[in-house]
Amino acid sequence: MNEKLTACPLCNSQDHKLYLTGEDYFLTNERFDIVECLSCGFRFTNPRPTVASAEKYYQTKEYISHDSGEGGIMPALYGIARHFTLRIKFKIVRRYSPGGSILDIGCGTGEFLHYCQQKGLVCEGVEPAGKAREFAEKKYGLDVKTDFLTGIMPTKRFDCITLWHVLEHIHKLDETLKKINGLLNRDGVLIVALPNCNSHDAIYYRKFWAAYDLPRHIFHFTRDTLNALANKYDLSCIEILPQKLDAYYISLLSEKYKRNSPDYFRAFVRGLQSNSKARNPQIGHSSEIYILKSKIS
Numbered sequence: 001m002n003e004k005l006t007a008c009p010l011c012n013s014q015d016h017k018l019y020l021t022g023e024d025y026f027l028t029n030e031r032f033d034i035v036e037c038l039s040c041g042f043r044f045t046n047p048r049p050t051v052a053s054a055e056k057y058y059q060t061k062e063y064i065s066h067d068s069g070e071g072g073i074m075p076a077l078y079g080i081a082r083h084f085t086l087r088i089k090f091k092i093v094r095r096y097s098p099g100g101s102i103l104d105i106g107c108g109t110g111e112f113l114h115y116c117q118q119k120g121l122v123c124e125g126v127e128p129a130g131k132a133r134e135f136a137e138k139k140y141g142l143d144v145k146t147d148f149l150t151g152i153m154p155t156k157r158f159d160c161i162t163l164w165h166v167l168e169h170i171h172k173l174d175e176t177l178k179k180i181n182g183l184l185n186r187d188g189v190l191i192v193a194l195p196n197c198n199s200h201d202a203i204y205y206r207k208f209w210a211a212y213d214l215p216r217h218i219f220h221f222t223r224d225t226l227n228a229l230a231n232k233y234d235l236s237c238i239e240i241l242p243q244k245l246d247a248y249y250i251s252l253l254s255e256k257y258k259r260n261s262p263d264y265f266r267a268f269v270r271g272l273q274s275n276s277k278a279r280n281p282q283i284g285h286s287s288e289i290y291i292l293k294s295k296i297s
């Protein structure tokens with residue numbers, strides 16, 4: 001079952017226009033519209049699955065096991081990228097948050113938190129997907145809650161909160177961001193990684209762009225709309241970092257959706273071009289990491 005939003009989740013304006021019609025290339029082949037708010041430019045999937053009906057779009061082995069290292073060249077590439085990104089993610093956390101505690105929302109099977117734990121951080125996670133959560137708890141002994149809004153005590157405080165490609169999936173955006181701001185310690189840092197639908201590869205592949213990931217992604221951010229969102233919740237963006245590998249990975253998936261087979265050469269060229277055009281601040285990278293701090297401290 002789908003729900004139709006009448007107001008923009010970012011600025012509440014009632015006026016929006018169709019931006020593009022895409023497809024769930026990954027799983028169901030159902031079509032979904034992305035609309036653009038005429039007032040603030042925010043793009044969101046509309047209509048979108050309800051919280052209850054969204055579950056069926058995640059029910060595939062492959063989606064969960066982006067992580068679990070099964071055969072094939074795509075998972076293998078993903079595995080290599082993941083190893084690098086674990087280190088890179090931790091370095092980013094350390095650079096901006098010298099404190100000792102971290103909450104990872106949407107922690108999946110817990111590899112990143114496990115890495116942080118080994119480096120001495122006090123870790124907590126949130127993961128709604130049952131199998132992934134159990135894996136994180138059993139294999140790494142992590143403390144993982146099912147639901148962020150009900151599972152994490154509002155009196156808790158963290159030095160760092162991370163959402164690695166998670167915010168674009170969250171229905172209760174409003175409550176989530178309000179709560180996050182309250183959970184940050186003085187000088188605490190919020191780290192949010194997101195696809196950027198103004199990037200060169202997004203504009204080039206248009207409806208085939210894999211990072212729309214419809215209908216699992218219900219929000220489609222740009223630098224401007226992420227900054228507007230941050231402002232709304234008294235957060236300010238202190239830096240934007242690139243995720244350069246994503247330009248190649250997303251281009252490869254997009255080629256697969258567009259031509260029914262992955263074209264490594266085309267994807268490589270497109271990824272290269274995307275990273276080169278990203279120097280223009282109006283464009284940015286395929287995926288980016290936003291470092292945010294609370295304005296209230």
Ligand SMILES: [Zn+2]
Binds near residue numbers: 008011
């Ligand atoms: Zn709006």
